[in-house]
Amino acid sequence: MSKAMIPDNKPKILTLKEGETYAWCACGRSKNQPWCDGSHQGTSFTPTVFMMKEEKEVALCMCKQTKTPPYCDGSHKDVELE
Template sequence: MSNCVPKAAAMEPIAVTLEAGRKYFWCRCGRSSKQPFCDGSHQGTGCEPVAFTAEKSGEAWLCRCKRTGNAPYCDGSHNRADD
């Protein structure tokens, strides 16, 4: 994944409702039209989605700037982004 160069889908996170025990695929490349989830648009980009299973049901804030150090969750990296 070292050749993955993601593009920011947005400069703020998005609130989503997750279901405990369900597996999700977070878009790492930033090209998905189903942000923040993968739709297969990463093909040929060198990026792969991040698979994760929700630990609990409820609202979660997922990253869309693609700079988080805690993928797929927002860690505030968008506040430090220099565009």
Template sequence: MSDVKRAGDGPIKVDLEADETYAYCTCGQSANQPFCDGAHRGSDFRSHIFKAEEDGVHFLCACKSTGNAPFCDGSHSR
């Protein structure tokens, strides 16, 4: 597996908790989008580990083209 799989054509709305650590899927193969489930094992992909800065709803990238991972930057509509 060397190609990124788009997990959707728009952002994924998630509720995150401040100071919690999350693993964002970068390969698009996870069955638990937008979070990593280890489906990238054996490839060059690695999960993107991040901490939420504040509680609340956030929009994470599903197209895997964002320049601001893990957050959607609208790349899916370009």
């Protein structure tokens, strides 16, 4: 598996809406971070698709190294921007 690109070394804080389905970019190549725009085509990556059960403010991983995708787990503290 190839390594994900690192678009940022801090999470993106967003309020996501109840009942909405989201596709989080796992490869780091999307021009629409943190959302997938299909840039992973031809790689081993696939987006993490999830639905919000309630409206909530979340911290989405932008370093793409999280162990809890799509949510930030603090992994960005150990990565450097490329």
